[in-house]
Amino acid sequence: MSSATKEQKTGLFSEWEAWQTSFMNEALANYQRLNAIPQLPGKIEKVQKGVTPRELVYDEDRLKLYRYISPEKPKFKTPVCFVFALVNRPYIVDLKENRSVVAHFVRAGFPTYLIDWGIPTRAERFLSIDDYVNGYLRNVVEYLCERSDVENVNLLGYCMGGTLATMFTALHQEVVKNLILLTTGIDFGNKDGLISLWSDSRYFDVDKLVDSVGNVPAAFMQGSFLLLKPVQNLIQKQLHLMENVHNDAFVDDFMYMETWLNDNIPVPGEVYREFAKYLFQQNLLVKNRMRVGRHLVDLRKITCPLLNLMGKNDDLVPICQSETLNGLVGSTDNEKIIWPAGHIGLAVGGKAQSQLWPRVVDWLAKRSVKAATETESPG
């Protein structure tokens, strides 16, 4: 037998062996998958909504303000307040062990607070941005200043909450020490994002929608978010779950994420109208012509240190909608970080948790007032 034929036979044999191993492995994996499927409902039930211990310290109408409890004394005097969006529940910032943004701040010694806007009912249908910014948010900040005996607080706004926090800072700069924004839409002039494109006044009659439905239903919001990436959200995601259903860590992460993603809440009608009309359609915020109640929002009035965090792969709030802000504010100390993650990955992604958030905490620590230690305090 010639050496060439021998080599050919060995090659064929190794290929055949690889095929066989591949089939065997897949058969074994399928067996494990089938065994894991009945355990899924139990895993769904175990999903918690927030993991860091917290207590309710303030409430007003539907709003609830929580303080995260730390076993140690706070190292900083200035509190951090998380301002979340009105479209989802805020526990994404404290999703689970090792995926909690809140935990980074608590561990670093910041008195950490979170605003839960609550689920609006028909009674909240006429609440406007003014009520949220100059009403609730202002009351919360005043309460925090009084409670912590400080003149200003640190605000961390996420998504739509970031837009609210930005407007608040522009109107009440004196009570904001540092502003951190996470995937916050400010400049809606660019139609790169699908949501901006769909909000075009030629195709979307926001008045008709709000007048007909009142509070914009959670299902409408959920549908719009799913439609942003239909193939990924409706096909690929389910395939990945089925392929990894026997992988406990994967299923655990998946269940926590899905629970949050499907936990949408309705948006107060007037707030939705103002956001869609004045921001998405008329882009008034960047023109410094956005009116909140009787006040005009002038972004140049933001003079505190600003840290703007954006996701490179964010399909909900593209970078172009967010990074403009750094050039519009009056702050000399303003920084931006573009992180290779999506809209949610920026908060709970593994790499963001291990590298980005410690960096953000450091940024804030450098700009915050330290709490007086016992030896320093008088008496």
Next chain:
Amino acid sequence: MENYLGKTLEGAAAIQKLWMDSASKMTGVLTQFSPVSPPIEEARKLRDGMLKMLGESCEEFLRTPQFMEAMKNTLNVALDLRNFQRNGMDAIHEHLQTPDKDDIDGVLLAIRHVERRLLDRLEDLDESITCLNKRLEAVEPAVNSKRESPVGKRQAVRRQKRTTVAKHSSKRTKK
């Protein structure tokens, strides 16, 4: 009518072209099949490639004016239907003299209006107080320095004496 039909056909043709392109791209992925690698991994690669192509086509489609026009029409029809239902229900409510959505919204709006007026007024008062405080703060150093001057001190003593005498006299009267 003809114009509408033409538009619809145009839209349908554009969508058809988009999906045909997408289908051809997806079939293009199939040519990447390599029999040398284990079939399960290859199948997975092909599937992911095809879904990626499908995802790209979908995104492209979601950006087309045809899709947005369709979205607008669907939303309008859904809202019209909802409003039609509501109008029917309103007629029933009116007949039974029970409050309907508009009545409740009207009450809510009235409350909001009163609340807004009150809040605006409070805000005005708050601004006035802040302004007055500022003016007081500005005046305070001058008043303090006047008090500390010898003339000021004498005046203060005299004022105090007068108040003490007045208090005593009032007590006497009460007795």
